[in-house]
Amino acid sequence: MLRVDIFKQLGNFSLEVAFTTEGRVTGLFGSSGAGKTSLVSIIAGLVTPDRGVIAIDKAVLYDRSKHIDLPAYRRRIGYVFQDARLFPHLSVAQNLDYGRRMNFLNRDDADEKRITDMLDIGHLLERRPGGLSGGERQRVALGRALLAKPRLLLLDEPMGALDDARKAEIMPYLIRLRDEGDVPMVLVSHDADEMRQLATNVVLLKGGRVVGHGGTDVLPKWVVPAA
Numbered sequence: 001m002l003r004v005d006i007f008k009q010l011g012n013f014s015l016e017v018a019f020t021t022e023g024r025v026t027g028l029f030g031s032s033g034a035g036k037t038s039l040v041s042i043i044a045g046l047v048t049p050d051r052g053v054i055a056i057d058k059a060v061l062y063d064r065s066k067h068i069d070l071p072a073y074r075r076r077i078g079y080v081f082q083d084a085r086l087f088p089h090l091s092v093a094q095n096l097d098y099g100r101r102m103n104f105l106n107r108d109d110a111d112e113k114r115i116t117d118m119l120d121i122g123h124l125l126e127r128r129p130g131g132l133s134g135g136e137r138q139r140v141a142l143g144r145a146l147l148a149k150p151r152l153l154l155l156d157e158p159m160g161a162l163d164d165a166r167k168a169e170i171m172p173y174l175i176r177l178r179d180e181g182d183v184p185m186v187l188v189s190h191d192a193d194e195m196r197q198l199a200t201n202v203v204l205l206k207g208g209r210v211v212g213h214g215g216t217d218v219l220p221k222w223v224v225p226a227a
């Protein structure tokens, strides 16, 4: 269960968002400037809200009234960005191991095998990120985030930088993570089709406010034509 109830003033823009979700994939949907990235940065602990509460199950990550504000590295939240942000000088195996080491976790061979199999990246382990396709890089970024054993995975436009062929390539892996993985996800997207395929719950954002919350039926029916 993810509970978010926050307020944040960002220049002229104010973000005032409250929702609770039990979804395996909660989609944050809204047009450019709706506040999606600001909200995930606040959940991750990269931006501090002015007031409110953020909790995952019984773990309170932020509660202004109780002076609780866990730093990002103690929230156990994985974050995958539009660009994979892998370390170019490290192999895929070393990139994958990074999250585990940063979180002082012991090696877990069974978990590593399960995740590399699920994402089909076992054959890439010796390669460097520069030699991978965009879809492969995103699969490695997902693996790196999962191997740090997060309690929540934030995916900020994970397919935003991919062309249609690469999107189609990575979509089955995201569906597999949703259906076979054990980590709830928050997915940011402004692509309604992508949301319909992946999200189990949707929070619609507009101008920094929640304007809809429910199943994928709250998504707008229209489809934005590709640019």
Ligand SMILES: Nc1ncnc2c1ncn2[C@@H]1O[C@H](COP(=O)(O)OP(=O)(O)OP(=O)(O)O)[C@@H](O)[C@H]1O
Pocket (backbone or CB within 6 Å): 010, 011, 012, 013, 030, 031, 032, 033, 034, 035, 036, 037, 038, 039, 190
């Ligand atoms: N540090 C800041 N100072 C002032 N304004 C900010 C700051 N951070 C974000 N904003 C403003 O907040 C609004 C929401 O931005 P945000 O990036 O969260 O939207 P978004 O929904 O993720 O958009 P996009 O889909 O284009 O990434 C924008 O108007 C942005 O200019």
